[in-house]
Amino acid sequence: MAQDFTLHTHTIGFDGKNTPEHMIAAARNAGFKTIGISNHFIVHPEIRRTKMYGAAVAGGYSTMYNTSFDEALAKFQPHYDELARLQDENPDIRILRGMEVDRFPTDAWADGFARACEILKPDYLIGAAHFVEYGGTVCNVHDMAAVDAKIRDEMLNIYWKNIQELVKSGMFNWIAHLDLPKKKNLGEHRKWDAIKRETIKIIAKSGVPVEINTSGYKIGTLQPYPGTNIMKMIAEYNVPVLISDDAHDVDRIGRDFQLAFVQARNNGIKNFVSLQKLLDFRKKTL
Template identity: 50%
Template structure:
């Protein structure tokens, strides 16, 4: 057992069949090897009726990860049922605590809320991470790459929609925690200080529902000097006492636990004192 771990669990991970590379069992074995006490798998659960009509969709098909997108909740739930059955089989045999999660994209519509309820009732996930990989702008779903390649006015409009959506998602209190809050930084969007007021509004809403946030260490592998979220946002989170956990967003075995030491130091330097245990985050006791 590795007693020097800054966090003895990892819950934000992806596997084969969705957009990960390795099988769940290989991810579990690697987590055990690293000394983690608990491990969770949180594949994408992205449902929107117009998802296949978006610009990015053909690229997803070409690269073979279109299975993470569904046009209906029925379709997404049908993909998760055999996945969770496989996880259940593994969890009976392995000697590490395995949790069944999902990384769900939030959309602010009555259909989405109904679908969310049904997903919880039918799949009983142990936890749900909130993500916003897409926004609806000018009659179409857009992702961060669309934001990155847009003209300044459209990019700014999209980023405002993005932050409003994060605030709205945060205040629902439906999620265990918020993933990669400032994801548009992936394409260099939103770094300027003028965005601080939008970020602060979202943090206030997240704090109001007592939802946690993650420090997503994949940012370090994208030649960003900071993970997601930035120091600017983490300082706001610290001031509002928003609880924090470390997330590797591992899509393969080699990325499990990546940069956790570095991220913990970074968080402390931003004034974060409240780190969650696995029990805290799953039981929402924070």
């Protein structure tokens, strides 16, 4: 098996389709020794005034968006309590409590998030940039796809700067899906190679691992996030990597891990991080 842990998963109550109990059973059946549940931790005071919020309401996953830390805590506390209970009931598999975090660059966010971590005591934090703040609102990759080229380029530039700030914050155990805009076929032109390389250098300097996220294979590019051009840079700077499925349902647990592992190796990646090193990374930087 390419990796005996899977730590990037989502469950019902956020934007996943299945319960933690079912995800844990699926991980056991797939042969994993450890599963981490990492639902979205998203707090932004204006999030309900965005275009994407309307789409989330229509899609039935708007509960993952919060306008205050108290609101997020009210969802995560019972969720984490359930995971603790499930660990007691399932001693044969290790169950970790994570979160996939969107960081926003304000003091209010930093203070609120520090308080949330003190209360929830997550086992690990995944740093992610699903959003860019542009023109007084918060946009996602679908919004980026809908604007004209000049604005889109400005947004993509902000996207990569956000990734760099995530890395520099030293708050995260690893960084998720580096080239997420690829979801809408954005940011793939060679002109973006320079900022990608600059970002990989910053990542290498910080020592933070990055994931090879197999949900990228869903979009028909035959590439995970990140794609092979960034994989080659990761290999060049010897950045540590792990494989993630980003499973939003039981069928995707461990999906394409072997494929991702082989593709990573074929692009020169040798530095696969151990579970212990991954979990210790944030402690080292705090």
